[in-house]
Amino acid sequence: MAHEDDALEHERASWKPSPGLAVAVTDPVRNPELPPHRERMTDKDPAAMKRAVRTVYTLFYLSVAASIWAVAAYMLFPIESGRIIDIRNNNLFIGLGIGLALLAIGIGAIHWTKAIMSDKEHIEPRHATRGKDSTREASVQAFRDANEESGFGRRTVIRNSLFAALAASIIPGLTLFRGLAPESSPDHPHAGDPVFLLSHTMWKEGMRLAHDPEGTPIRAADLTLGSAVHVIPEPLAELSHHDGYLEEKAKAIVLLMRLLPEQLKETEDRADWSYNGIVAYSKVCTHVGCPVALYEQQTHHLLCPCHQSQFDVTEGAKVIFGPAARPLPQLPITVDDEGYLIARSDFTEPVGPSFWERH
Template sequence: MAKNENGKADIVPADNAEVTGTSVVAPDAFTNPGLPPHRPRITDLDPKAAKRAERVVYGLFYFSIAASVFAVWAYMFVPIEPENVHSVRMNTLYLGLGIAFSLLAIGIAAVHWGKALMADKEAIDHRHPVRGSEETRARAVEIFRESDEESGFSRRTLIRNGLIGALIAFPLPAIALFRGLAPMDVDPNNELKHTMWKKGLRLTRDPQGTPIKASDLTIGSAFQVIPEGLVDLPEHEMLNAKAKAAVLLVRLKKEDLNWTSKERESWSYDGIVAYSKICTHVGCPVALYEQQTHHLLCPCHQSQFDIANECAVIFGPAARPLPQLPITVDDEGYLIAQSDFTEPVGPSFWERAK
């Protein structure tokens, strides 16, 4: 036996052995114990127990459906009174309980289904190449059939229908919540078409509310703009109005502006153009201006708009150009709006015709 420099014996494994820590273990030192004896479940032995488990599973699925419907009902009909915090808490509580019980019931039912009713047998999955032979592919189809038979998905119709119904009902509260983001008593398309801007209204700096003269803008400068009088509104009205009326004001060289329609040539003044700050993708504020390229960048999803070409979309998921606010100057040289936007501002909702 060889010794190392510390005077201790080195362990030299045999040709057919492996070193494990400081011990030498031969490959045949242990035998494979195999799988433990199969222990049948009570639902495998007692048909009545299996029937009870089945009732529990589909009962939970139908309970999930009822909880989803309850969440939608709570969102729509539990009243929220102005300046009443308790009513807000109750609405939120009922809505949260409905969604929570809906998802919880699906999870418990799925686990109980798998543990009590699906086929219970031990198996070994052997690895194989990703692309199998035709025989393997045919066997895969057969396995799906066997899985369907073992799970009872096709045979246990109440469980199957309950699962399908629960999965269909569960997203309903989310749909109701997202729909509630838009006004319920008006047409969203028409609501976003009209803002606070009107003929003769001055453009003012955000957030000070001071009027802007055309001479205040130099080539390449960009101002965030709000309508005159916006800052004098009550806070909740101001925020709602600003969310639709916010504008980015930019001055370019007149020769850099390219117009595809004659009408738009009169919407600018001496190279000064005004476009909505609300991205037409999902409504994020478009605020990053690249002076050299004349591009506007939305920081949320990287949509880019070309100010020199009517704010056309040149990159990203936005579906349409930023709406332009027609502007001119009054007798005192202050920039004013010629009218409101001529098209809806904000994201292109699914119910809006592009």
């Protein structure tokens, strides 16, 4: 192999092109430079520039009007009424207002940069950035140049309309927070108290557990081993949406499961909260309130599909994985004289997400 390598090296060193053979020599790629500058209509025609300026600040003020309309729609179509038409109009018109407000800001900003700001090309050589005085002065000068080129300091109408549009675009979002904490009234004295609202549900002593949503009472004997049933209070099925059906269901919804009695690891104070291996837990996740609806029969784990919190049904629905901060509240149950499952009482702790006032 060494002799063959030496022969190849000697052949390469002694090779010369024959007299009739043309050898192509390529030149390095030349810098194409910047294309010729093409002036915009707004650079050549002052009237076109004025029209562009009017267009931009009109779009910004349109954004302000759309934000105000979103707030007005929130009040004109109160979602608290419970009527389907009001809920639809509330979502539709608030969404249109917020969407138009943000769209107008975006279109106005793009039109500003394309038609009004400086259109000259610049070449900026790279240089080392250091914390010297000269560097800081150059940075300040860069901001001055940007202000001059964009016209931000000179075109006060555009600047002020942009500020107004940006400020107004926040107002609809802030307004929507109003619905998260309704004010109390003589008819609803605890409307603004989350501790009270989440500490009390429809469940009362002797109230039958019923299938969701039809409201059919559930017999203990009808539950098979390993089953999981979605449950509501029996009287809930008789409520209409106008009477607060959704609000009450959101708090009182329960998941009912049947295990072997010996599989349950119950504490002494909860020994009578189950019936013959049947347990009932709030379906509302203690993380952010999503519905816990996935039951793994073999491991006896409940899973919240939103953020993957997992609860062990055999040990008081304690958290075994995920961001939930506490176990699911348990509904104490027993049976009546006819064999139907009934509640012993309401939940003994607030249902739903953990929050700092709950204690």
